[in-house]
Amino acid sequence: MSGKPIKDMIIGTMRNGPETLKELEMAKKTGKDISQERDVVKKKVAQYHPSVLHLVVSEIEAVSPIAKRIRLVSEDGYLPPFEAGQYINVFCEIDGVRTSRPYSLSSSAKQRAFYEITVAAVDGGFVSGYLLQCLKPGDRLEANGPAGVFHYHPVFHSKKSVFLGGGSGITPFVSMIRTVLESGEDREITLLYGSRTEEAAMYHEELSAFAKKHSNFHYTLILSDEEKEGMEHGFLNAARIQAHVPDILDCTYYLCGPAVMMEFCRKALEELQIPGRSIRREVFGTRRDIWNEPGWPEGMTGEEIFHIQIGEKQIEAKSGESVLTALERSGVRVNVCCRSGECSLCRVQLVSGKVFTAQGALLRYADECFGYIHSCKAYPISDLELRF
Amino acid sequence: MAHYDVIVIGAGNGGLASAATLAVNHKKVAVFEKHNIPGGCGTSFRRGRFEFEVALHQLNGMNTKERPGPTRQLFRKWGVEDAIEWIPIETLYKINLPGGRGVALPADKKKACQLLCKEFPAEAEAIRRYFQMVWKFNEEIADFLAKSAASPANPSELKKFITKTGFPKIYKVLARYGVRSTQDVLDEFFKSRELQLCLSAYWCFMGMPPERFPFSILARCMYLYTVDKPYYVRGGSQVMSQALMDTIRRHGSEVFLNCGIRRILLKNGRAVGVEDENGNAHYAHKIISNVSPTITYAGLLKDEEVPEACRQYFKSYTTGISALTCFIGLDCPPEDIGFTDSFNLIYDSLDANQDFKNAYFTNTKADPIVATCYTIDDPCVSPPGTSIITAGTLKYGEAWEKLSPEEYHRTKYEAADQIIRRLETRFPGLREHIEEMEVATPLTHMRYLGHPGGAIYGYEQDLKSSVFFFPQDEFIPGLTFSSGWVNTCGFGPNYAYGDKIAQSILKEGR
Incomplete structure (x- = not known):
């Protein structure tokens, strides 16, 4: 800028001015060359x-x-x-x-x-x-x-964990259990695993072996569709949780499984007066029968076909399928990660039309003000116009 | 092949502000943003029942509808003043001193002065003198800026005037305090370390300890926040970012989200366009980079395209500080754990300069803690009966960059745990009420901002690199910058600077 000489002149007359100007000259001689920064950030971020x-x-x-x-x-x-x-x-x-x-x-x-x-x-x-x-x-x-945020958080989770898993919802728990037991971490884990049958239970042998070997891991398989000797029969209800967890208020609870099971467990924990802060739930996609979710518009079946306009493109979409699925099906590339409403990567602007928003869409306040939706959790219930 | 009047790389505050002013003035602008959401630092994220603000503590330059400050005037010009709910804050900040003493400074000159005189009666006279000096300092700045603005085409007029009379004679206070550190000036006025801490708070907004923090920035902050009052925004900074993006689009310009820029295209040494991450080229008369100069020159241009003078120039600027922040959602109202003011600075010793040195390490045992309770500014920020607190410390990225990936998570949680432990001594019960918590480290900031060192305030803003010395020199024709890297960082200053850059482009075009 043209004021440069005048700037130096002024600063030279200010208290500590000459010293500051001198310091600046020194720094120019000793500083780091900008070209050394090439790709440093990119490489560091890519590590994680x-x-x-x-x-x-x-x-x-x-x-x-x-x-x-x-x-x-x-x-x-x-x-x-x-x-x-x-x-x-x-x-x-x-x-x-x-x-x-x-x-x-x-x-x-x-x-x-x-x-x-x-x-x-x-x-x-x-x-x-x-x-x-x-x-x-x-x-x-x-x-x-x-x-994902479904993991142990040492700052505010209890060292005593209760895992309530159903069906294929066992998988994150398998990782958590292996991680804790293999490294000898000072934590205590109780796993109640609900499965239809013994045969359908995943990792049953490995989990049983872990329970035998490690005194800080307690494992119970609960079968809903068959009765077997030495195994429990029924559902993950309050009485069962209480029976297996001695100090129920000292634990952090982690839930992962089908929507129906999660809701059932949530009620059980509520019955046991477990505070919400002690309950962690994994988002588990969205139910396939979205038309059975509370709030679904009456009279709609999930089979209605609507048109979605996005840019130059017009596509057809079924009300029972998420906007994200409809976009992908028609070859529109959408940024996406969790597909469960949480990560917000698939956020798009709803310019016109109406969507049904399924439970678990973590929208920001600004999204609601300015009409943004998470396409993975939004179902078309009219013709739509969208914008990226 | 698309052609625009102006291309903006990055939809951060500076980029959005420049684009909004240009768009409102009928320029055809294209903003490219690599993320799926606009705002850069000005954003938020969700966890459970909570939405966490990432960057905004207190917006300056607002004032009332009837007496609009510079920031409000900009939002008015962009046509979105009324689309946003502005929430005034009555307290500047609360200083929590070692031993439990707390001083909450009202956003009112007279009341603040009175309160400090009552708290520190032995230095009452000095306190009054200090406030007078700070206000005089700002008046002189206003006068000097007005004179400079009045003779833009003829700086030699101003030069002559100043040479003749002597700058220190015309601007006495400015000449005495304009290029000194905060500590240096506060030592001149006050004996009590506690009192000094009560007045130096804004150092944490710029990431420089009092002994390196330019007093002129402190004086500006103190004055502007008091005169225009600090403000918060319902819904947080994402609302402002989104409103600006809407303004740009409404005026026929474009914002491309999920579309990062791979490089800047030069022709005969002049910046003429950009190439996006999908390999598409876009052209414009002018390119504004909202990305740090470091990444712009070292990431978007080839080594041989960067002039030697440019590399020389940037040697005196060092990458600034980042932060370690705990985003906390509580299942109780703030008063249950004794939180009374929104913006808190917490000291466990009286030597802030010494404590600040811990910023070079990953542990958080000594660092001053900044804790903001957004629920106090806006009770609707989270569901009834809950509250949101963000608490953290300033941290340099280097120690975090050196960690092996194996060490990272453990180090992060240890640092966060230490912050909670220290907060618990003042706010008992805090930990047991935590319902959600996320921890951001310098590496997190690096990931989302793409800044070297995960810097949150741009380059280090010490005496030789800020105020008079911001890196605003340009080296490639057609390429200019608009961000907290080339100007005072923070929301208000960035919006203002973004607007200024746009104005100068509008002038060029005329």
Whole structure:
């Protein structure tokens, strides 16, 4: 700027001015060259949060008649650290449609040689079907993450953990249990695992063996659809929780499983007067029968077809399917990670039209003021116009 | 191939402000933002029942609708003043001294002065003199700026006038205190360390300890926050960011989210466009970088494209401080644990300069703690019966960058645990009421902001690098900057500077 000489002149007359000008001259001689900063930030951030994980399937093994564990290694040999309980979001292209699903990591967080995810068959599951039937060792997968807030937080969680897991919701707990037990951490874990049958229970043998070996791990399998000797029969209700957890108010509770089970457990904990701050819940996608969710517009079946306008493109969407799914199906690329309403990456602006917002969409105040939605949790209930 | 009047790289406060002013003045602008949401630092995130503000503590330059301050005037000009609920705050800050003594300073010159005289009667005379000096200092600045503005085309007129009379004679207070550190000036006035701490608080807004914090910035903060009152915003800073983005789009300009810029395109040494992360080129007459100069030159341009003079120039600027912040959602109202004021500075010793040195380490055993309870500013900020507190310390990124990935999570939780432990001695019961908590480290800031060292205030703002010496020199024609890296950081100053950059582009175009 043209005022430069005048600036120096003025400062020279101010108290401590000449000293400051001298200091500036010195710094110019000794400072760091800007070119040394090239890629420093990028590389450091990539150590923790690479934009894409390039993974290779190294092993696949059945863990129940309907589920497999898939071991993944990194293409370049590096996997970022994670906290036991976190997930990765796995991308795949099936029949020309690029989509993704978040899977909790089930491997121990104490090692980073590989990640393990566990995939269970879901009725009509688009991605799980593909992963279970078509994936083989040597295949490559892209993912993002690790991410998620369903993990132990030493600052405010109790050292006594109670895990309430249902069905394939066991997977983050497997990671947490392995992580704690393998490293000898000073924590106590009680796992109540609800499964339809013994056969359907995943990791049952490994968990049983852990319980035998480690006095700080207590494991109970509860079967809803069959009665077996030495196993409990029924649901994860208040009486059962109380029976297995001696000091119920001293614990932090972690819930992961199908929506129905989560709601059931939430009520049980409420009955036991467990404060909300002691209850952690994993978001577990969104129910497939969204039309049964409270607040769903009366008279709509989930089969109605609406038009979505986004940019130049017009696509068709079914009311019973999320906006995100409709966009992906038509080839629109959407930034996405948790697919459960939490991470906000799939946020889009709703210019006109109406959506049904499913439970668990963590919108910001500004989103509501300015009409933004999380496309993974929004269902079209009229024609829509969207904007990225 | 798209062509714009101006391309803005980054939708942070500075970028949005420049783009908004240009768009309102009928320029065709394109803003490119790598994130899915606008705002840069000016944003928020959700955990459970809570929404956590990331950056905004107190907005300055607002004042009332009838007597609008500079920030309010800008939002009025952008047409979104009434789209936002502005919440005035009556207290500047509360200083929590070692031993439990607390002094909450009202946002009113007379009341603040009276309170301090009552708290520190032995130095009452000095307190009154100090306040007078701070106000005089600001009046002289206003006068000098007005004179400079009146002769923009003819700086030599001003120069002649100043040479003839002598700057110190015309601007007595400015010449005496304008290039000194806060500690230096406070030592001249006061004996009591406690009293000094009650007056130096704003050092934490710029990330420099009192012994390196330019007094001129302190004097500006004290004056502006008192005159215009600090404000908060319903819904937090994301509301302002979103409102600005809406303004830009409403005026026919573009904001592209999820679209980072890979490099700046030069032609004959002039910046003519950008290439986005998808490989598409966009062209414009002028490029404004809202990204740090460091990353702009070292990340968006090739080494051989950066002039030697530029590399030389930036040697005197060092990457500034970052922060370790605990975002806390409590299942009780603030009064249950004894929180009475929104913005708190907590000292466990009287030597802030010494305590600040702990910023170079990962542990938080000695650092002054900044704790803001947003529920006090706006009871609707979280569900009834709950409250939100963000508590943290300033930390340099280097120690965190050196950690191995294995050490990271443990180190992060230990640092956060230490902060909670220290807060618990003053706010008993805090820990057991925590319902949600997230911890951000310098690496978190690095991830979301892309700043070297995870810096939250730009370059270090000491005497030789701020106020008179902000890195505003330009080296590549067609490329200019608008961010807290090249000017006083903070919301108000950034909006104002963004507007100023836009104004100068509008003038060029005429």
